[in-house]
Amino acid sequence: MPIIAPSMLSADFLNLGRDIEMVNNSEADWFHLDVMDGRFVPNISYGMPIIAQMKKLAKKTMDVHLMVVEPEKYFEDFKKAGADILTVHYEASTHLHRSMQAIKALGMKAGVSLNPHTPVSVLEDIITEIDLVLIMSVNPGFGGQKFIQQAVNKISKLKAMINEAGCNTLIEVDGGVTLDNAGTLVAAGADALVAGNTVFSSPDPVDTIKKLKQAGK
DSSP: OOEEEEBGGGSOGGGHHHHHHHHHTSSOOEEEEEEEBSSSSSOBOOOHHHHHHHHHHOOSEEEEEEESSSGGGGHHHHHHHTOSEEEEEGGGOSSHHHHHHHHHHTTOEEEEEEOTTSOGGGGTTTGGGOSEEEEESSOTTOSSOOOOTHHHHHHHHHHHHHHHHTOOOEEEEESSOOTTTHHHHHHHTOSEEEESHHHHTSSOHHHHHHHHHTTTO
């Protein structure tokens, strides 16, 4: 069964405590937290203070996705705020190997995210150092976008690369994940599904999470 990571960017920020408790009490595995700086992506979201507050209530893994330039400046800050997994963008990291080592040295799992236009082949020489690869199946920076179909092919290629390297790197998919395509993503090799609008816009988020968890069965 896939890991389900509801994207808190789609939560109701006036009732954030309520939505965190909903995720705590659901079959979800992780909280997916999108940090945007208005430079790497057009939008600005939230940062360390909000994540630190969420950590007080959250009973599950804090999966933090940095969509920021110069992410290495903030590794220690996000560790202090409560991140368990810290993912940086390949496109924003000049020294990716060093970043992976620095994140792990702080006691977090280290992830790399790829934008839709970036091929998985760029990770070939470093895949054994990465705990998680986040495939963006929409252009990062906005919620509610349409799923980019080519992502399925990327997941399959990445899975083959991971198997060939003999490592345990997880594949996470973010963007346009729905109940309709979740099974296809898991079949292609996805281990973790990020879902924002699909969960938080549904009349029964707990039931939607449960259905996503059954994907690929």
